[in-house]
Amino acid sequence: xxxxxxxxxxxxxxxxxxxxxxxxxxxxxxxxxxxxxxxxxxxxxxxxxxxxxxxxxxxxxxxxxxxxxxxxxxxxxxxxxxxxxxxxxxxxxxxxxxxxxxxxxxxxxxxxxxxxxxxxxxxxxxxxxxxxxxxxxxxxxxxxxxxxxxxxxxxxxxxxxxxxxxxxxxxxxxxxxxxxxxxxxxxxxxxxxxxxxxxxxxxxxxxxxxxxxxxxxxxxxxxxxxxxxxxxxxxxxxxxxxxxxxxxxxxxxxxxxxxxxxxxxxxxxxxxxxxxxxxxxxxxxxxxxxxxxxxxxxxxxxxxxxxxxxxxxxxxxxxxxxxxxxxxxxxxxxxxxxxxxxxxxxxxxxxxxxxxxxxxxxxxxxxxxxxxxxxxxxxxxxxxxxxxxxxxxxxxxxxxxxxxxxxxxxxxxxxxxxxxxxxxxxxxxxxxxxxxxxxxxxxxxxxxxxxxxxxxxxxxxxxxxxxx
Numbered sequence: 001x002x003x004x005x006x007x008x009x010x011x012x013x014x015x016x017x018x019x020x021x022x023x024x025x026x027x028x029x030x031x032x033x034x035x036x037x038x039x040x041x042x043x044x045x046x047x048x049x050x051x052x053x054x055x056x057x058x059x060x061x062x063x064x065x066x067x068x069x070x071x072x073x074x075x076x077x078x079x080x081x082x083x084x085x086x087x088x089x090x091x092x093x094x095x096x097x098x099x100x101x102x103x104x105x106x107x108x109x110x111x112x113x114x115x116x117x118x119x120x121x122x123x124x125x126x127x128x129x130x131x132x133x134x135x136x137x138x139x140x141x142x143x144x145x146x147x148x149x150x151x152x153x154x155x156x157x158x159x160x161x162x163x164x165x166x167x168x169x170x171x172x173x174x175x176x177x178x179x180x181x182x183x184x185x186x187x188x189x190x191x192x193x194x195x196x197x198x199x200x201x202x203x204x205x206x207x208x209x210x211x212x213x214x215x216x217x218x219x220x221x222x223x224x225x226x227x228x229x230x231x232x233x234x235x236x237x238x239x240x241x242x243x244x245x246x247x248x249x250x251x252x253x254x255x256x257x258x259x260x261x262x263x264x265x266x267x268x269x270x271x272x273x274x275x276x277x278x279x280x281x282x283x284x285x286x287x288x289x290x291x292x293x294x295x296x297x298x299x300x301x302x303x304x305x306x307x308x309x310x311x312x313x314x315x316x317x318x319x320x321x322x323x324x325x326x327x328x329x330x331x332x333x334x335x336x337x338x339x340x341x342x343x344x345x346x347x348x349x350x351x352x353x354x355x356x357x358x359x360x361x362x363x364x365x366x367x368x369x370x371x372x373x374x375x376x377x378x379x380x381x382x383x384x385x386x387x388x389x390x391x392x393x394x395x396x397x398x399x400x401x402x403x404x405x406x407x408x409x410x411x412x413x414x415x416x417x418x419x420x421x422x423x424x425x426x427x428x429x430x431x432x433x434x435x436x437x438x439x440x441x442x443x444x445x446x447x448x449x450x451x452x453x454x455x456x457x458x459x460x461x462x463x464x465x466x467x468x
Contacts, residue, residue, distance in 0.1 A: 010309065014239070016231025020210030022157070022308035023239075024254040025375065026247040042376040043152065044412040044440055045306050045384040047366075048145045049316045050124045050186045052117075052323065053340040054392035055404040056353035057083065061346050067353045068404050069098035070420050073459040077420045083353055084406065086361035093367065093381060095407040095456055096420040100429040102391035102400040104129040104449055115176030116398035117321040122182040123400075124391040125315065127430035127448020128191065130182050138179050141448060143188040144387070144433050145315045146195070151442050153313060160313035161305070162187045163204065163298050164197035165291065166320035167282065187315040197317055201297045202265050202286030208301065208310050209258070229259055250374070254307055261300050268293075291327060295362050303369035306380055318359065330358030340395040356404075363388065367408065378410075385411035385436060391429070403429055407436070407456070414439035416457045423454070432456065 008028045014021040023029075057068020068084065070077035077096075079085045087094050105123040107113040112132055122130040128141025142150075145160060153159025168184035187195035198204050209228055229236070236255065240248050265286055272278060272285045279289040288294045295318065302314050319325070324335035332339060332354040339355055342348035363386070370381035389405035392398075407415055414436070423431070430448035435456050437444050 008242075012239075014232040014235040016228070016233075016235065018210075019228045019231045021228065021232055021255075021258065022310050024250060024307040024373075025309070026243065026250060028243055028247050041412055042378075042383045043155070043309075043312055044414070045312045045380070046145060046148050046387070046440070047302060047314045047316060047384065048125055048143075048186070048387045049318060049389075050121060051359050051388065051390055051404075052121065052319045052321045052392065053336060054390050054395040055083065055356050056342075056349045057356070057404065058393035058399075058402045059342075059344055059349050059396065061344065061349050062353070063402070067349070068356070069096060069422065073420045073422045075418050075420075083356040083360050086357065086364060087406075087408075090364065090367050090408065091418050093408050093410060093415075093417045094419070095415050095417060097405045097407065097423065097429075097432045097454070097456070098420065099402050099423045099425065100405060100427050100432060101393070102127065102403050102429050105391045105400040111177065114398070115178055116392065116395075116400070117183070118174050118176050118178040119182050120391045120400070121184075121186050121317070121321060122188070122194075124389065125186050125387075125433075126188055126191075127428065127433060127450070130178070132177055134174075134177055134179050137192075138181055138194065139191050140182070140188050140194070141191050143186065143315070144437060144447070145187055145313055146189045147437060147442060147444065147447075148440055149313045151440075153311075156309055156311050158207070158305075158311040160187070160195075160315070161204070161207070161311050162195045162197040162315045162317075163302075164199050164317040164320075165294055165298070166199070166317070166323055166325075168197055168199065168317070168320060183321055186317050195315070197315075200284040200286040201261075201288075201294070201301060202269065202284070204298070204301050205262065205265055208305050208308075227259055227262055229255060229262075254304070257300070257304055257307075261297065261304065264297060268297075291325065292329060292362060296365050299362075299366040300369060303366065303373065303380070306370070306384070307373050327355055327358050330354045332358075342396050344394075344396055360388075363408065370409070381408075382410045383412045384409040385414065385440070387433075387436070389429070405429055405432060407432075411436070411439065414456070419457060419459065421454065421456065421459045427451075427454075 055068045056062040066081040105120045119130045122140045125143035126141030131139035149160040174180040181194045185194045268288045322337050324337045332351050339352045371379050373380040375383050386408035393401045393403045428449050430450035431454045434447040434450040435453040
């Protein structure tokens with residue numbers, strides 16, 4: 001196959017009755033030496049993740065105790081006091097951008113005062129000021145993920161996908177005269193076009209693998225209690241006969257991942273239709289009651305989507321403003337929104353940090369998946385950019401200063417990692433996002449309220465806690 005330079009198309013798929021499964025990248029898709037000789041780079045994937053309610057590290061006590069950003073800038077920093085300590089195994093893929101502000105989430109006019117929770121999500125990836133309205137005339141900005149999708153999204157079957165964990169299907173107006181759409185999504189295709197988000201892992205799975213042409217067809221297939229792999233078994237066997245040993249193993253591992261995700265979704269659906277009381281009675285049947293199970297399932301779906309190149313872009317909303325969910329595994333028994341209004345008491349700020357640390361602690365699962373997936377001469381994590389943060393700073397006083405922001409992955413060489421950058425006071429978060437867009441090849445000279453691009457690989461002179 002390699003000698004004759006005949007190879008599989010990158011768009012080869014496995015087809016069955018109402019099922020289409022894209023393949024992972026195989027050696028058979030790359031005749032020996034061709035891509036290297038042409039100097040082509042692997043595509044960069046993007047996951048933009050928002051966690052609401054800011055961080056304990058944005059308070060005066062949190063800054064003093066380094067509850068989010070480390071004391072030192074540069075490459076020699078200590079994560080141990082910080083909510084970022086679960087990322088210590090991935091510090092070579094970690095870029096911390098601290099001390100940036102999201103001014104467009106602030107109140108500009110008296111009627112906007114107090115409404116921070118109802119516009120902050122719309123600001124995070126747009127860095128634009130949302131129009132205060134409960135009508136259909138919503139207006140924000142085009143979000144970072146959608147700007148990137150407009151540049152590379154047409155290279156994949158699905159230009160981008162928008163996922164969420166919390167309930168975001170409220171219609172009409174929310175509080176303080178803001179439409180609920182501002183709270184319900186972080187992804188905007190244009191200033192007037194908010195993107196709906198998918199909460200149900202089953203819906204994500206069916207969309208990724210083309211399961212069933214209609215909702216009725218999908219329900220019928222699920223009632224048969226069969227795996228989608230049963231429908232493509234013949235295609236799998238035919239394909240394996242054409243592949244070398246390494247590709248056969250890679251294909252088997254990928255299909256095992258798909259089947260394991262499907263099995264977990266089926267298990268959730270079975271439990272949720274058993275008649276037993278649910279913690280989330282109004283959630284779709286495919287949504288796990290357990291927060292961590294839901295997040296990891298969504299992360300696994302993103303990893304297989306990247307492996308098969310069905311899409312290269314996700315936005316992922318991990319919570320909803322004013323959510324009072326209790327995260328029992330965090331070590332805090334305080335409801336999320338209540339914990340974020342900690343009255344600036346040291347003990348309650350410390351309790352809030354437990355929740356921040358728990359949320360960050362869910363990221364290594366995704367990073368493990370990406371690192372374990374080969375991509376060109378490296379790994380998927382080398383060619384992925386994960387943006388994680390919030391447009392809220394100290395939510396106790398509803399401010400948007402010193403907002404949490406980290407970047408993970410090497411983004412195809414854009415980021416070196418193992419870096420803490422502390423911006424000058426008053427620096428817009430939009431500056432860091434402008435830099436990422438430019439590094440991803442987007443021709444853009446302004447984003448949101450940016451005042452200029454940042455160097456994401458050089459902190460200047462290292463700054464110690466004493467120097468601050």
